[in-house]
Amino acid sequence: MKSLFFSAFKSVKACQKLWTLLMLFSFAMTAAWADSEGKCGDDVTWKYRSSDSTLIISGTGSTYDYNANTPWHDQQNLSKAIEKVIIEEGITHIGTWFLGALTKVTQISLPEGLISIGSHAFVQCDSLRTILLPSTLKALGNNAFSNCRKLKSLTIPVSVETIGDWVFHECPSLESLKVEEGNRIYDSRDNCQAIIETASNVLWAGSKNTIIPSSVVGLRKDAFSHKAIAKITIPASLTSIGEYAFFDCTELTSITIPRSVTSIGDCAFCGCTRLDTVEVKWPIPLAVPKNTFYRSSKYILIVPSGCQFIYEEANPWGEFRHVMDDGEIAGLDPFHTIEDKPNASSKTYYLNGREATNKSEPLMPGLYIIRGEKVLIK
DSSP states (O other): OHHHHHHHHHHHHHHHHHHHHHHHHHHHHHHHTSOEEEEEETTEEEEEETTTTEEEEEESEEOOOOSSOOHHHHSTTGGGTOOEEEEOTTEEEEOTTTTTTOTTOOEEEOOTTOOEEOTTTTTTOTTOOBOOOOTTOOEEOTTTTTTOTTOOEEEEOTTOOEEOTTTTTTOTTOOEEEEOTTOSSEEOGGGOSEEEETTTTEEEEEOTTOOOOTTOOEEOTTSSTTOOOSOOOOOTTOOEEOTTTTTTOTTOOEEEEOTTOOEEOTTTTTTOTTOOEEEEOOSSOOOOOTTTTTTSOOOEEEEOTTOHHHHHTSTTGGGSSEEEEGGGSTTOOOOEEESSOOBOOTTEEOTTSOBOOOTTSBOOSEEEEETTEEEEEO
């Protein structure tokens, strides 16, 4: 009986200790997310309002530049609590990494009078879907919206004069991207859902809904990287494709590169894991970096009639599993890709016109003509 009593007593004490620890943890979390304030610029202050999880930036001039060490990251772990940011009038510059990695932020209010946004200013704001840029803004720094994976739409104001590199890197959800009419440096001609540098006719940044205008002559580096594009047409006006232009476009399944293209940058199609079919129009293989199609499917390469052997001997073109003469497949509908391996049912042919006669066994991976359509079986 005595032993039973002490066991019960120990259990009660253990529960009390556990309860005390839970209360202390709860208090610590509450304290961590209590109202707080501090300095984030020579004449700029910040305040966290716990009642609505809002960060308010007040003052005049520029905020400080940071390196992922903002006060709301280093003090009290506020970065996990902030859901809304209000930057009040008087602020003219948002510094480097200022609002970076605020993963719960869904609203950011920017003031009229803001002139510039620094590099990585909004990087990794994973919950941000849209943001209104003020009419006074002149400069967007490098990687300003990089890794904003839910960002869906953005409009560049008339006032913007400078857009940095990799501004929309890893923004796969971006579907509406345009420049206001009247901007002197950039435009979105033909409602193309992209940013084009007007003077050079180079597409600066695109979205998953971009239609490349026929007046565009180049794709800048990173133009479409990580965008969820399934299909895109490259016009005959294009002469250059920049490095990383289609990097990690994992939804892209096929692309035709016209003869007008004379240069392709390093890793332009890296990581396009579903890019099964590439068609090129050069009679002599274009010299491209060896990493152009790194980590891409490299399954079928379609080349001009009579050029198959030349491409098979040229790298990286010869790395494609199948190099095919466009004369073999002329006039057929676009490719359809299927993952399973059906048996050779009626009206199933190899591309040379020979019927696939063994109807009892599944077809091997490759290209077939099934019911008059090109079918890629993986």
